[in-house]
Amino acid sequence: MPTVTPQQDSDRATRLGELREAVRRFVETHAIPSEDPALAHDVVRLDRVTRGLQARAREAGIYAPHLPREHGGLGLNWSERAQVLEEAGRSFLGAPALNCAPPDQPNMINLLQQGTPAQQQKYLMPLIRGEIRSCFAMTEPAPGAGSDPGMLRTVAERVNGNWVLNGHKWFISGAVGAAFAIVLARTDDGATMFLVDAGNPGYRLVRNIAGMDGYQIGGHGEILLERCVVPDDAVLGLPGKGFDYAQARLEPARLSHCMRFIGRASRAMEIAQRYAAQRDSFGQRLCELQQIQAMVADSHIDLHASRLMVRDCAMRMDAGEPVKHESAMTKVFVSEAVWRVADRAVQIMGAQGISDDTPVSMIQRELRPFRIYDGASELHRATLARRIFKSGMRP
Template identity: 50%
Template sequence: MAIDLTVNTAIRTLRRRTAEFIRDAVVPAELAMLAGPGTPDDALRIRLQQQARTAGVFAPTVPRDLGGLGLDLRGQSVVLEEAGYSLLGPLAMNCAAPDEGNMHLLEMIASQPQRERYLEPLAVGAIRSCFAMTEPPPGAGSDPGQLATTARRSGQGWLIEGRKWFATGADGAAFAIVMARTGGNVGAPEATMFLIPADTPGFRLTRHVPALDSAFVGGHGEIELTDCHLGDDAVLGRAGKGFTYAQVRLAPARLTHCMRWIGLARRAHTIALAYVHGRTAFGNRLGELGMAQQLIADNEIDLAASRALIREAAWLVDTGGSGRHETSIAKTFVAEAVGRIVDRSVQLCGASGISGDLPLSAYLREVRAFRIYDGPSETHRWSIAKRALRHHASTTPTES
């Protein structure tokens, strides 16, 4: 089957509207935020989301029956890149992590009562959510087999005990999707996802984890679950299927992360191009010097390669493929390429690049974490290599 990466007229129009909205409404809000508090709050989110509705670019990843634009992943790859041109763009358009991934998961798995209680208000931006899987050592991190939070049957429901951290957006979230071990042992667990309202007794946000990245509402939360009782209606999907459902969320979420961050990398590159076009050194414009041109060219190459990997993986998932291998490759490459692009842009801008006069130093802090969350590069490389070896073994005749 031929890969079709054609961008149709409707998506081109939406891309243009999105670019105009980001330029006119969101970039000024981002620059004001970076010059002031440094982090967004719910008041800013609500204001920008209302502006996105007015501009007709709100909720591009949300299905049409929930009030969104209902784009497939190929369409999202175009529009979310434009949204990502500002740190606040995805937040404004209600396609930021973790809500975007949670909405996809709920759309695929949730019961009708759960959709009405959690998904519908999340889709319109009335509430926020968080996803609580990662745990402090020795619990689950890059190895989900170390899942330590437990859920056991208690009366007519469940008793949850454990600790989570780096639950992005936890402060102020209306609910959390919590992964807990419901069978097996640490190392080989059976897991279940639970929908837990933030006001549930025994569910407690204990602190904000200090971190390099901060351009999101609600911080990175550490959560304690102590004597936390839930009914059966809190189970998302079926008990014991948590790791299966995690894959439903992870493959598209890896791609949407890539889409958003490549937009910010393009913004950093654009800032650097403007700087070297106007700055002079050694009798020439900086952009005419060979070493500067190498950095510019390498940025262009990384942007083009990242975009191609994202769109091919999006096409595969849209046409029914699992995409686990392809999204893993895209996530690894793009996470590292984005870091390279922003770092080169800082270098091209010299002292201005590390100052607060340009937003590049903030971008450098924000993109660094992408090489760790949604699977660190090393874990993805391990998985990619294992799949390649299995494929080779299954398709190559055994030699005598």
């Protein structure tokens, strides 16, 4: 491995600082002004607005920070992405504008790592260019897969040289308007990933499931797979390796969520601080009340601790170390910390905090599901504890 000189380190740090400032300017100048409460649940209009912002992001040279340069990205490592994704995450539209929002971001990882050249040409390259969107179809109605992927009930069987998929998926983020889905299904070899075009006659989008969050590109869809026939080359990677591939995408996906949502929570607290510094109550400014001061201080503590955990996990990933344990701890802590920050911001602002006059209310609604996304906090805690007891790990 070539030696990196102090000057090269300094130059890279300078470029990262300039990139971070460029992303912040873009978010403040383009992404935040494009936000609109009426846009939050309009998936068709969201697509249109996002495509326009992506064109501007390309012009600004900040597009696709997570992708290698040879694929049109910025080639950032995980430690660098932590800073850039936090800035993008300040706006509901920031990450989609940079084309580094889920589910497309982790789907790109799967296609980069497991896709054949033909699959990459058909699915990955249009995805990178922002010409199409995708979704990842794993979650199923009870008694199917949810927090426990081992309960997977969607099946794929070999029939006349093809695969025939049958199953029921729901809460599939990004499904409305997606050009294709990465579908997880059971086969005789084990769980397997399939690339399924949305135009396949056996693939049907039933509905968009309305939820408390907003600005979810492509909503949360319910999908039926009924005698859905796909060819052999629809298999992504190797048959039977689906759970391994799903796990490989989850750790970076969790960390990316943490990065983006730290930015969102920081913005909520900034708005609350400005409010407290200007609002008079009972003869004094809110910011002079100790209870308000405590909420602000606790929020800064939560955000600082969240950044440190993300930074540690990112450095380990850059070093090629396994982070199953660390990413789970980071996801649990950060998902709960950013919720506390947003909740305090709402409390500080009172009636304004629960209105759509500011983005604070929507930020809180968006952050609440993060304690469920990518594994619920309770599941991670149980898994962490089992691993700790099994290995005799010391605190």
